Amino acid sequence: MSLTRKRKKELKRLRSGAEDLWTQQQEVLANANALAAEARKQAAYYTREEIAPRVRGGYDQYVRPAADTAKATAGRYVGQARERVVTDVIPAVGTAVGTALSVVDHARAARSAAFAGEFKKAGKELTKKTKAATQNSGPGAGSVIAIGLGIIAAVGLLYAVWQTFRADDELWVADEEPAAPASGTTQQ
Template sequence: MGLSRKSRRNLKKLRGEAGDLWSEQREVLDHAASVLKKASRQAGEVAKRDVAPRVKTTYEKRLQPGVEAGVGAVRSAADHSRQTWNRAILPAVTGAIGATLAVIDVARDNGRVAIREASRTSRELGTRAGQKLGIIEVKPTPRPGRYIAVALGVIAVGAVAYAAYQTLRADDDLWVEDEPVEAPVA
Protein backbone atom coordinates (compact mmCIF):
# COMPACT_ATOMS: atom_id res chain seq x y z
CA MET A 1 0.00 0.00 0.00
CA GLY A 2 1.53 3.28 -1.09
CA LEU A 3 1.18 6.11 1.40
CA SER A 4 1.29 9.77 0.53
CA ARG A 5 3.88 12.04 2.05
CA LYS A 6 1.31 13.53 4.35
CA SER A 7 0.28 10.10 5.58
CA ARG A 8 3.89 9.08 6.13
CA ARG A 9 4.49 12.35 7.95
CA ASN A 10 1.45 11.76 10.18
CA LEU A 11 2.51 8.18 10.92
CA LYS A 12 6.03 9.36 11.70
CA LYS A 13 4.58 12.01 14.01
CA LEU A 14 2.44 9.35 15.74
CA ARG A 15 5.47 7.11 16.16
CA GLY A 16 7.39 10.02 17.69
CA GLU A 17 4.54 10.82 20.10
CA ALA A 18 4.35 7.17 21.15
CA GLY A 19 8.11 7.17 21.77
CA ASP A 20 7.81 10.38 23.81
CA LEU A 21 5.02 8.84 25.87
CA TRP A 22 7.09 5.72 26.51
CA SER A 23 10.07 7.80 27.64
CA GLU A 24 7.83 9.87 29.94
CA GLN A 25 6.47 6.68 31.50
CA ARG A 26 9.97 5.37 32.03
CA GLU A 27 10.90 8.67 33.71
CA VAL A 28 7.85 8.44 36.01
CA LEU A 29 8.71 4.86 36.97
CA ASP A 30 12.39 5.75 37.48
CA HIS A 31 11.33 8.65 39.70
CA ALA A 32 9.02 6.36 41.70
CA ALA A 33 11.84 3.86 42.14
CA SER A 34 14.21 6.58 43.35
CA VAL A 35 11.62 7.90 45.82
CA LEU A 36 11.03 4.36 47.09
CA LYS A 37 14.78 3.86 47.48
CA LYS A 38 15.06 7.17 49.40
CA ALA A 39 12.13 6.21 51.64
CA SER A 40 13.66 2.84 52.49
CA ARG A 41 17.01 4.49 53.13
CA GLN A 42 15.27 7.03 55.39
CA ALA A 43 13.51 4.23 57.27
CA GLY A 44 16.88 2.53 57.77
CA GLU A 45 18.40 5.75 59.08
CA VAL A 46 15.49 6.26 61.46
CA ALA A 47 15.91 2.71 62.67
CA LYS A 48 19.67 3.20 63.23
CA ARG A 49 19.35 6.65 64.76
CA ASP A 50 16.23 6.29 66.92
CA VAL A 51 15.26 2.66 67.26
CA ALA A 52 18.59 0.94 67.80
CA PRO A 53 19.73 3.25 70.65
CA ARG A 54 16.35 2.93 72.37
CA VAL A 55 16.45 -0.83 72.11
CA LYS A 56 20.03 -0.87 73.37
CA THR A 57 19.34 1.45 76.31
CA THR A 58 16.19 -0.47 77.12
CA TYR A 59 18.14 -3.69 77.08
CA GLU A 60 20.95 -2.30 79.21
CA LYS A 61 18.73 -0.49 81.70
CA ARG A 62 15.77 -2.82 81.95
CA LEU A 63 16.43 -6.24 80.58
CA GLN A 64 19.95 -6.94 81.79
CA PRO A 65 19.27 -5.96 85.40
CA GLY A 66 15.91 -7.72 85.17
CA VAL A 67 17.55 -11.04 84.44
CA GLU A 68 19.67 -10.60 87.49
CA ALA A 69 16.92 -9.18 89.68
CA GLY A 70 14.29 -11.71 88.85
CA VAL A 71 10.99 -12.25 87.17
CA GLY A 72 9.44 -8.94 88.28
CA ALA A 73 12.14 -6.96 86.57
CA VAL A 74 11.79 -9.05 83.41
CA ARG A 75 8.07 -8.26 83.30
CA SER A 76 8.80 -4.57 83.71
CA ALA A 77 11.36 -4.69 80.93
CA ALA A 78 8.91 -6.51 78.67
CA ASP A 79 6.23 -3.92 79.39
CA HIS A 80 8.61 -1.07 78.71
CA SER A 81 9.86 -2.76 75.52
CA ARG A 82 6.28 -3.28 74.36
CA GLN A 83 5.47 0.35 75.09
CA THR A 84 8.60 1.51 73.25
CA TRP A 85 7.69 -0.72 70.32
CA ASN A 86 4.11 0.56 70.23
CA ARG A 87 4.95 4.25 70.76
CA ALA A 88 8.19 4.71 68.83
CA ILE A 89 9.25 1.88 66.56
CA LEU A 90 5.93 0.80 65.08
CA PRO A 91 4.78 4.34 64.11
CA ALA A 92 8.14 5.10 62.47
CA VAL A 93 8.12 1.88 60.44
CA THR A 94 4.46 2.17 59.43
CA GLY A 95 4.98 5.83 58.47
CA ALA A 96 7.86 4.90 56.18
CA ILE A 97 5.86 2.04 54.65
CA GLY A 98 2.81 4.29 54.20
CA ALA A 99 4.88 6.99 52.48
CA THR A 100 6.40 4.39 50.18
CA LEU A 101 2.98 2.97 49.27
CA ALA A 102 1.63 6.47 48.65
CA VAL A 103 4.48 7.20 46.25
CA ILE A 104 3.84 3.92 44.43
CA ASP A 105 0.09 4.68 44.18
CA VAL A 106 0.76 8.15 42.78
CA ALA A 107 3.18 6.75 40.22
CA ARG A 108 0.71 4.01 39.24
CA ASP A 109 -2.14 6.54 38.89
CA ASN A 110 0.03 8.87 36.81
CA GLY A 111 0.93 5.96 34.58
CA ARG A 112 -2.73 4.99 34.13
CA VAL A 113 -3.73 8.55 33.28
CA ALA A 114 -0.88 8.92 30.82
CA ILE A 115 -1.66 5.61 29.12
CA ARG A 116 -5.38 6.44 28.91
CA GLU A 117 -4.60 9.87 27.41
CA ALA A 118 -2.11 8.41 24.95
CA SER A 119 -4.63 5.77 23.89
CA ARG A 120 -7.33 8.36 23.31
CA THR A 121 -4.97 10.68 21.42
CA SER A 122 -3.59 7.91 19.22
CA ARG A 123 -7.12 6.65 18.48
CA GLU A 124 -8.22 10.17 17.47
CA LEU A 125 -5.13 10.73 15.34
CA GLY A 126 -5.51 7.31 13.71
CA THR A 127 -9.16 7.98 12.91
CA ARG A 128 -8.38 11.38 11.41
CA ALA A 129 -5.54 9.95 9.35
CA GLY A 130 -7.76 7.08 8.16
CA GLN A 131 -10.48 9.52 7.16
CA LYS A 132 -8.04 11.69 5.24
CA LEU A 133 -6.62 8.68 3.45
CA GLY A 134 -10.07 7.38 2.61
CA ILE A 135 -9.60 4.15 4.56
CA ILE A 136 -12.29 5.04 7.08
CA GLU A 137 -15.60 6.37 5.80
CA VAL A 138 -17.01 9.44 7.47
CA LYS A 139 -20.57 8.74 8.53
CA PRO A 140 -22.90 11.67 7.83
CA THR A 141 -24.72 12.94 10.86
CA PRO A 142 -28.45 13.60 10.54
CA ARG A 143 -29.24 17.29 10.29
CA PRO A 144 -32.51 19.08 11.05
CA GLY A 145 -33.32 19.46 7.35
CA ARG A 146 -33.86 15.73 7.08
CA TYR A 147 -36.54 15.79 9.78
CA ILE A 148 -38.20 18.91 8.35
CA ALA A 149 -38.41 17.22 4.92
CA VAL A 150 -39.99 14.12 6.48
CA ALA A 151 -42.55 16.27 8.34
CA LEU A 152 -43.43 18.19 5.15
CA GLY A 153 -43.85 14.88 3.29
CA VAL A 154 -46.22 13.57 5.98
CA ILE A 155 -48.24 16.80 5.85
CA ALA A 156 -48.43 16.62 2.03
CA VAL A 157 -49.61 12.99 2.11
CA GLY A 158 -52.25 13.96 4.69
CA ALA A 159 -53.45 16.88 2.55
CA VAL A 160 -53.76 14.64 -0.54
CA ALA A 161 -55.64 12.01 1.47
CA TYR A 162 -58.04 14.64 2.84
CA ALA A 163 -58.67 16.06 -0.63
CA ALA A 164 -59.42 12.56 -1.97
CA TYR A 165 -61.81 11.92 0.91
CA GLN A 166 -63.64 15.17 0.29
CA THR A 167 -63.92 14.36 -3.40
CA LEU A 168 -65.09 10.78 -3.04
CA ARG A 169 -67.42 11.00 -0.05
CA ALA A 170 -71.12 10.40 -0.52
CA ASP A 171 -73.00 13.64 -0.54
CA ASP A 172 -76.55 12.35 -0.13
CA ASP A 173 -77.73 15.28 1.85
CA LEU A 174 -76.73 17.87 -0.77
CA TRP A 175 -79.74 17.13 -3.02
CA VAL A 176 -83.08 18.08 -1.55
CA GLU A 177 -86.11 16.94 -3.50
CA ASP A 178 -89.07 19.22 -3.81
CA GLU A 179 -91.98 17.91 -1.81
CA PRO A 180 -95.48 18.67 -2.93
CA VAL A 181 -97.19 21.18 -0.78
CA GLU A 182 -100.34 19.77 0.67
CA ALA A 183 -103.44 21.74 1.26
CA PRO A 184 -104.14 22.70 4.80
CA VAL A 185 -106.54 20.45 6.56
CA ALA A 186 -109.60 22.23 7.71
Protein backbone atom coordinates (compact mmCIF):
# COMPACT_ATOMS: atom_id res chain seq x y z
CA MET A 1 0.00 0.00 0.00
CA SER A 2 1.62 3.22 -1.08
CA LEU A 3 0.76 6.64 0.17
CA THR A 4 0.48 9.66 -1.99
CA ARG A 5 2.91 12.47 -1.63
CA LYS A 6 0.20 14.68 -0.16
CA ARG A 7 -0.66 12.08 2.51
CA LYS A 8 3.03 11.60 3.37
CA LYS A 9 3.41 15.35 3.86
CA GLU A 10 0.32 15.50 6.10
CA LEU A 11 1.58 12.55 8.17
CA LYS A 12 5.00 14.19 8.52
CA ARG A 13 3.34 17.42 9.67
CA LEU A 14 1.14 15.48 12.11
CA ARG A 15 4.19 13.64 13.51
CA SER A 16 6.05 16.91 13.92
CA GLY A 17 3.06 18.44 15.74
CA ALA A 18 2.83 15.41 18.03
CA GLU A 19 6.53 15.68 18.88
CA ASP A 20 6.13 19.39 19.65
CA LEU A 21 3.15 18.65 21.86
CA TRP A 22 5.13 15.91 23.68
CA THR A 23 8.01 18.33 24.30
CA GLN A 24 5.61 20.96 25.64
CA GLN A 25 3.99 18.38 27.96
CA GLN A 26 7.41 17.39 29.30
CA GLU A 27 8.16 21.05 30.08
CA VAL A 28 4.79 21.48 31.82
CA LEU A 29 5.42 18.37 33.96
CA ALA A 30 8.91 19.59 34.89
CA ASN A 31 7.50 22.99 35.91
CA ALA A 32 4.71 21.28 37.92
CA ASN A 33 7.27 19.13 39.77
CA ALA A 34 9.40 22.19 40.58
CA LEU A 35 6.31 24.04 41.83
CA ALA A 36 5.25 21.03 44.00
CA ALA A 37 8.74 20.82 45.54
CA GLU A 38 8.64 24.52 46.42
CA ALA A 39 5.14 24.11 47.91
CA ARG A 40 6.39 21.21 50.10
CA LYS A 41 9.29 23.34 51.30
CA GLN A 42 7.00 26.28 52.14
CA ALA A 43 4.54 23.98 53.94
CA ALA A 44 7.38 22.60 56.08
CA TYR A 45 8.49 26.15 56.97
CA TYR A 46 4.91 27.12 57.85
CA THR A 47 4.48 24.02 59.99
CA ARG A 48 7.70 24.69 61.90
CA GLU A 49 7.12 28.40 62.38
CA GLU A 50 3.34 28.60 62.94
CA ILE A 51 1.62 25.28 63.63
CA ALA A 52 4.14 23.53 65.91
CA PRO A 53 4.31 26.41 68.44
CA ARG A 54 0.51 26.56 68.58
CA VAL A 55 0.27 22.81 69.15
CA ARG A 56 2.93 22.98 71.88
CA GLY A 57 1.10 25.88 73.54
CA GLY A 58 -2.22 24.01 73.44
CA TYR A 59 -0.59 20.90 74.87
CA ASP A 60 1.04 22.88 77.71
CA GLN A 61 -2.17 24.79 78.42
CA TYR A 62 -4.78 22.01 78.21
CA VAL A 63 -3.36 18.49 78.06
CA ARG A 64 -0.45 18.63 80.51
CA PRO A 65 -2.47 20.03 83.47
CA ALA A 66 -5.21 17.44 82.92
CA ALA A 67 -2.63 14.64 82.72
CA ASP A 68 -0.90 15.85 85.90
CA THR A 69 -4.22 16.00 87.74
CA ALA A 70 -5.17 12.50 86.56
CA LYS A 71 -1.77 11.17 87.62
CA ALA A 72 -2.07 12.69 91.10
CA THR A 73 -5.61 11.37 91.53
CA ALA A 74 -4.64 7.89 90.37
CA GLY A 75 -1.65 7.86 92.71
CA ARG A 76 -3.88 8.79 95.64
CA TYR A 77 -6.40 6.02 94.86
CA VAL A 78 -3.67 3.44 94.31
CA GLY A 79 -2.17 4.36 97.68
CA GLN A 80 -5.55 4.01 99.37
CA ALA A 81 -6.18 0.67 97.70
CA ARG A 82 -2.74 -0.61 98.68
CA GLU A 83 -3.30 0.46 102.29
CA ARG A 84 -6.73 -1.21 102.34
CA VAL A 85 -5.30 -4.49 101.02
CA VAL A 86 -2.41 -4.46 103.49
CA THR A 87 -4.47 -3.52 106.55
CA ASP A 88 -7.74 -5.37 105.89
CA VAL A 89 -7.58 -8.07 103.23
CA ILE A 90 -4.24 -9.75 103.94
CA PRO A 91 -4.86 -10.18 107.70
CA ALA A 92 -8.38 -11.48 107.04
CA VAL A 93 -7.14 -14.02 104.51
CA GLY A 94 -4.32 -15.01 106.86
CA THR A 95 -6.80 -15.54 109.69
CA ALA A 96 -9.06 -17.66 107.49
CA VAL A 97 -6.17 -19.80 106.27
CA GLY A 98 -4.81 -20.18 109.82
CA THR A 99 -8.21 -21.25 111.12
CA ALA A 100 -8.63 -23.75 108.31
CA LEU A 101 -5.18 -25.23 108.94
CA SER A 102 -5.93 -25.47 112.67
CA VAL A 103 -9.15 -27.36 111.97
CA VAL A 104 -7.27 -29.68 109.60
CA ASP A 105 -4.60 -30.31 112.26
CA HIS A 106 -7.21 -31.19 114.88
CA ALA A 107 -8.98 -33.51 112.45
CA ARG A 108 -5.71 -35.25 111.60
CA ALA A 109 -4.86 -35.65 115.29
CA ALA A 110 -8.31 -37.08 116.01
CA ARG A 111 -8.08 -39.48 113.06
CA SER A 112 -4.62 -40.69 114.01
CA ALA A 113 -5.75 -41.17 117.65
CA ALA A 114 -8.82 -43.10 116.54
CA PHE A 115 -6.69 -45.22 114.22
CA ALA A 116 -4.33 -46.01 117.08
CA GLY A 117 -7.25 -47.07 119.24
CA GLU A 118 -7.10 -44.11 121.62
CA PHE A 119 -10.75 -43.14 121.35
CA LYS A 120 -10.74 -40.86 124.41
CA LYS A 121 -7.90 -38.83 122.94
CA ALA A 122 -9.74 -38.68 119.62
CA GLY A 123 -12.87 -37.45 121.40
CA LYS A 124 -10.84 -34.70 123.13
CA GLU A 125 -9.39 -33.60 119.78
CA LEU A 126 -12.86 -33.44 118.27
CA THR A 127 -14.15 -31.37 121.19
CA LYS A 128 -11.15 -29.02 120.84
CA LYS A 129 -12.05 -28.58 117.19
CA THR A 130 -15.69 -27.94 118.10
CA LYS A 131 -14.75 -25.46 120.82
CA ALA A 132 -12.36 -23.65 118.48
CA ALA A 133 -15.04 -23.44 115.84
CA THR A 134 -17.73 -22.22 118.26
CA GLN A 135 -15.56 -19.61 120.00
CA ASN A 136 -16.06 -17.29 117.07
CA SER A 137 -19.67 -16.16 116.96
CA GLY A 138 -19.73 -16.28 113.18
CA PRO A 139 -17.54 -16.29 110.15
CA GLY A 140 -15.15 -13.37 110.00
CA ALA A 141 -14.36 -11.18 107.04
CA GLY A 142 -11.50 -13.46 106.07
CA SER A 143 -13.76 -16.50 106.01
CA VAL A 144 -16.32 -14.69 103.88
CA ILE A 145 -13.63 -13.56 101.43
CA ALA A 146 -12.09 -17.04 101.29
CA ILE A 147 -15.49 -18.65 100.70
CA GLY A 148 -16.31 -16.07 98.03
CA LEU A 149 -13.00 -16.66 96.26
CA GLY A 150 -13.56 -20.41 96.45
CA ILE A 151 -17.03 -20.10 94.93
CA ILE A 152 -15.74 -17.84 92.16
CA ALA A 153 -12.92 -20.27 91.39
CA ALA A 154 -15.31 -23.23 91.33
CA VAL A 155 -17.76 -21.41 89.04
CA GLY A 156 -14.90 -20.43 86.73
CA LEU A 157 -13.64 -24.01 86.62
CA LEU A 158 -17.11 -25.38 85.91
CA TYR A 159 -17.63 -22.82 83.15
CA ALA A 160 -14.28 -23.72 81.54
CA VAL A 161 -15.15 -27.42 81.65
CA TRP A 162 -18.61 -26.73 80.20
CA GLN A 163 -17.10 -24.64 77.36
CA THR A 164 -14.64 -27.41 76.62
CA PHE A 165 -17.10 -30.26 76.44
CA ARG A 166 -20.27 -28.67 75.07
CA ALA A 167 -21.45 -29.55 71.59
CA ASP A 168 -21.29 -26.38 69.56
CA ASP A 169 -23.04 -26.80 66.24
CA GLU A 170 -21.96 -23.37 65.05
CA LEU A 171 -18.32 -24.43 64.98
CA TRP A 172 -18.89 -26.93 62.23
CA VAL A 173 -19.63 -25.87 58.68
CA ALA A 174 -21.47 -28.46 56.67
CA ASP A 175 -20.26 -29.21 53.17
CA GLU A 176 -22.55 -27.92 50.50
CA GLU A 177 -24.66 -30.56 48.90
CA PRO A 178 -24.07 -30.86 45.18
CA ALA A 179 -26.91 -29.50 43.13
CA ALA A 180 -28.99 -32.07 41.27
CA PRO A 181 -27.99 -32.12 37.60
CA ALA A 182 -30.57 -30.49 35.37
CA SER A 183 -32.22 -32.92 33.09
CA GLY A 184 -31.85 -32.22 29.39
CA THR A 185 -35.31 -33.49 28.55
CA THR A 186 -38.48 -31.66 29.33
CA GLN A 187 -41.69 -33.46 29.88
CA GLN A 188 -44.90 -32.13 28.42
